[in-house]
Amino acid sequence: MSDTRKEMAVDTSELxxxxxxxxxxxxxxxxxxxxxxxxxxxxxxxxxxxMNAHDSEKLEGMLDEMGYVKTDVETEAxxxxxxxxxxxxxxxxxxxxxxxxxxxxxKDKPDTVIALCGCMMQQDTVLKTLREKYRHVDIVFGTFxxxxxxxxxxxxxxxxxxxYDIWQEHEEIVEDLPSIRHFPYKASVNIMFGCNNFCSYxxxxxxxxxxxxxxxxxxxxxxxxxxxxxxxxxMLLGQNVNSYGKSLDEPVSFAKLLRLLNEIEGIERIxxxxxxxxxxxxxxxxxxxDCHKICxxxxxxxxxxxxxxxxxxxxxxxxxxxxxxxxxVKEAMPEITLSTDIIVxxxxxxxxxxxxxxxxxxxxxxxxAYTFIYSKRTGTPAATMExxxxxxxxxxxxxxxxxxxxxxxxxxxxxxVGKVVMVLAEETSKNNEAVLTGxxxxxxxxxxxxxxxxxxxxxxxxxIENKTFYLIAERV
Ligand code: SAH
Ligand code: SF4
Ligand code: F3S
Numbered sequence: 001m002s003d004t005r006k007e008m009a010v011d012t013s014e015l016x017x018x019x020x021x022x023x024x025x026x027x028x029x030x031x032x033x034x035x036x037x038x039x040x041x042x043x044x045x046x047x048x049x050x051m052n053a054h055d056s057e058k059l060e061g062m063l064d065e066m067g068y069v070k071t072d073v074e075t076e077a078x079x080x081x082x083x084x085x086x087x088x089x090x091x092x093x094x095x096x097x098x099x100x101x102x103x104x105x106x107k108d109k110p111d112t113v114i115a116l117c118g119c120m121m122q123q124d125t126v127l128k129t130l131r132e133k134y135r136h137v138d139i140v141f142g143t144f145x146x147x148x149x150x151x152x153x154x155x156x157x158x159x160x161x162x163x164y165d166i167w168q169e170h171e172e173i174v175e176d177l178p179s180i181r182h183f184p185y186k187a188s189v190n191i192m193f194g195c196n197n198f199c200s201y202x203x204x205x206x207x208x209x210x211x212x213x214x215x216x217x218x219x220x221x222x223x224x225x226x227x228x229x230x231x232x233x234x235m236l237l238g239q240n241v242n243s244y245g246k247s248l249d250e251p252v253s254f255a256k257l258l259r260l261l262n263e264i265e266g267i268e269r270i271x272x273x274x275x276x277x278x279x280x281x282x283x284x285x286x287x288x289x290d291c292h293k294i295c296x297x298x299x300x301x302x303x304x305x306x307x308x309x310x311x312x313x314x315x316x317x318x319x320x321x322x323x324x325x326x327x328x329v330k331e332a333m334p335e336i337t338l339s340t341d342i343i344v345x346x347x348x349x350x351x352x353x354x355x356x357x358x359x360x361x362x363x364x365x366x367x368x369a370y371t372f373i374y375s376k377r378t379g380t381p382a383a384t385m386e387x388x389x390x391x392x393x394x395x396x397x398x399x400x401x402x403x404x405x406x407x408x409x410x411x412x413x414x415x416x417v418g419k420v421v422m423v424l425a426e427e428t429s430k431n432n433e434a435v436l437t438g439x440x441x442x443x444x445x446x447x448x449x450x451x452x453x454x455x456x457x458x459x460x461x462x463x464i465e466n467k468t469f470y471l472i473a474e475r476v
Contacts, residue, residue, distance in 0.1 A: 058178070079113045122206065191241060305355075305359055312347075424438045
């Protein structure tokens with residue numbers, strides 16, 4: 001078994017090295033295909049946030065390059081890879097559940113290779129559990145060495161033993177990995193990795209390491225390439241995009257980066273997430289207002305409404321300063337919509353604290369909110385705080401929160417009825433082939449009747465009905 005490793009500098013030849021491993025495995029797979037007439041299949045599952053989804057696009061890009069073909073049917077797979085999340089406990093339970101199932105699967109199909117990677121693997125307790133109870137897993141790696149998949153696969157083939165390769169931290173960023181995109185016309189682009197904020201409930205900084213920004217040159221080059229490839233909408237990803245560029249040798253602000261990206265021909269829409277309220281600058285508001293390609297939607301997670309809870313969450317803003325920021329944003333861009341993340345039941349949350357959260361929801365009027373029940377994460381400061389809120393109380397608050405939130409969402413969407421908006425047609429509806437779904441500039445989810453040929457195009461539609469969580473429209 002290879003062992004847990006600390007930081008290791010990677011030079012630019014790292015990509016070349018991995019390309020060689022990919023080539024080697026590709027040859028083996030080609031031989032297999034010649035012999036059997038079959039191609040090896042992989043099943044890839046990304047859990048958690050868009051970062052993980054985008055990382056999985058890179059993993060899939062590498063698997064493609066190695067001659068594997070993707071399958072959505074897990075029971076057909078020769079290679080299974082789960083890119084895991086550990087932000088809440090239920091995400092971890094899901095992985096263990098699936099691993100239990102895979103144990104049986106592998107009994108019937110012993111050549112299946114099982115790989116686990118992502119945030120959950122960065123925790124020692126998880127590695128210990130895997131080593132003790134889930135010995136049928138073949139390859140385990142983390143968030144810092146994703147690009148090493150080909151090398152780890154080769155090591156596994158040669159050693160016949162489980163390969164563990166987890167790094168604690170990593171400075172360098174390996175550029176230009178092969179990647180496949182799940183949609184031809186929209187793409188995610190990492191602008192930074194890691195997080196320095198250490199919100200007291202959150203495990204992300206521990207499993208994703210310190211903040212590292214990519215250079216504007218690398219980002220622009222990638223986006224230009226995407227535009228040349230037909231991509232119209234980009235989603236810029238970072239745990240806190242508002243602190244982008246601060247640690248670069250030549251610091252660049254996020255607002256400046258947005259202005260540069262706004263100039264790229266072919267790109268028609270720019271989205272980003274996530275903005276930390278403490279760092280939302282006037283310069284960013286100006287850039288959003290000035291640049292017509294930047295969508296008028298802002299995901300600005302509040303987490304809680306009570307300033308005391310926010311202080312204990314280590315969020316570095318108060319209810320009042322958050323509401324002031326929202327006002328500034330709305331004043332600059334009256335048409336903008338805001339969305340948020342909310343945690344219910346943070347340790348010590350009283351009924352009064354909870355009422356403050358409801359008050360913020362009412363005052364801001366979110367168009368979408370991702371609501372979470374607080375989940376204790378071992379190793380975070382909040383896990384050892386006193387007065388953990390009981391499950392019953394949390395459940396009751398959670399239900400009441402939705403009862404306040406949903407009518408507000410409905411009311412906000414009602415204002416869109418009758419309006420003509422541009423929708424980027426993304427795919428056909430799951431229930432009806434004749435219906436297309438897509439998003440308006442302000443991120444509203446819109447369904448309308450239309451031909452598949454429209455997928456990937458910006459289509460003008462008139463909103464005719466409000467279904468609370470989505471809108472129905474007709475082409476104009
Ligand atoms: N960097 C982003 C979000 C990352 S995690 C930000 O700061 O907004 C996504 C969301 O998961 C968080 O916004 C938070 O609402 C939620 N979350 C994080 N840790 C959690 C925990 N321990 N329990 C419940 N929800 C949590
Ligand atoms: Fe977690 Fe806070 Fe960092 Fe977001 S900003 S990833 S919530 S620590
Ligand atoms: Fe994302 Fe989950 Fe990791 S939310 S950063 S995949 S812990």
